[in-house]
Amino acid sequence: xxxxxxxxxxxxxxxxxNNNHQQNVNYHYQQQQQQQKQFNQQEEQAxxxxxxxxxxxxxxxxxxxxxIVKEQFKTDPQNILVSICENKLITQMNLSNxxxxxxxxxxxxxxxxxxxxKNKNDIKKNIRSVCPTKCDKEIDKYIQYYExxxxxxxxxxxxxxxxxxxxxxxxxxxxxQKIFPQIQAKYNNSTKEDKPKITNLPRLYQIxxxxxxxxxxxxxxxxxxxxxxxKKREFIN
Numbered sequence: 001x002x003x004x005x006x007x008x009x010x011x012x013x014x015x016x017x018n019n020n021h022q023q024n025v026n027y028h029y030q031q032q033q034q035q036q037k038q039f040n041q042q043e044e045q046a047x048x049x050x051x052x053x054x055x056x057x058x059x060x061x062x063x064x065x066x067x068i069v070k071e072q073f074k075t076d077p078q079n080i081l082v083s084i085c086e087n088k089l090i091t092q093m094n095l096s097n098x099x100x101x102x103x104x105x106x107x108x109x110x111x112x113x114x115x116x117x118k119n120k121n122d123i124k125k126n127i128r129s130v131c132p133t134k135c136d137k138e139i140d141k142y143i144q145y146y147e148x149x150x151x152x153x154x155x156x157x158x159x160x161x162x163x164x165x166x167x168x169x170x171x172x173x174x175x176x177q178k179i180f181p182q183i184q185a186k187y188n189n190s191t192k193e194d195k196p197k198i199t200n201l202p203r204l205y206q207i208x209x210x211x212x213x214x215x216x217x218x219x220x221x222x223x224x225x226x227x228x229x230x231k232k233r234e235f236i237n
Contacts, residue, residue, distance in 0.1 A: 097159065104155045
């Protein structure tokens, strides 16, 4: 065999070998890209679940809180604590409205859009099972807002106005700082550093249980405050 023929054969083998190597590189690159895409979608799904369920938990906590404070002061409905708790609930609902609006507008991937709708519908179908069964029209109005505005498939911004309040000159705001923020901190386990995981998806009965405990803590704190106020009046008199 002449040297030219050998060179041609060697070059052909080199080209075939090089092509096979390039095909392997392309295959592994495509596999990595596919895995990264799948991982990114799972991360996006985890964030969607985190925002939906964390927001619903916050709404339900403040709903239960408002209900118990309203009940505790049913003989004094104008008490400043009632108004403050109601405004906390309204503020949370306005925030919920914005969160769900952003979630719906930021999803461009059709799979993520379907994923978002499915999980919102799951809550919407079961919202009445975790909300208090016996509630007046005022409470029901807030449940309907969350149900029909926040959990709507076509979310629009619709902010509710806060209840006007007139704080008394001698009202001690430090007392409130000792009551409600401490309770909120106990149940607000998420931080900016947390990375939500799909495996942490809570069950609805867990959400209801958390809100009920939140309500009981509020009840004890408020009863203690009322007791201190009575003692203070007795001391003054």
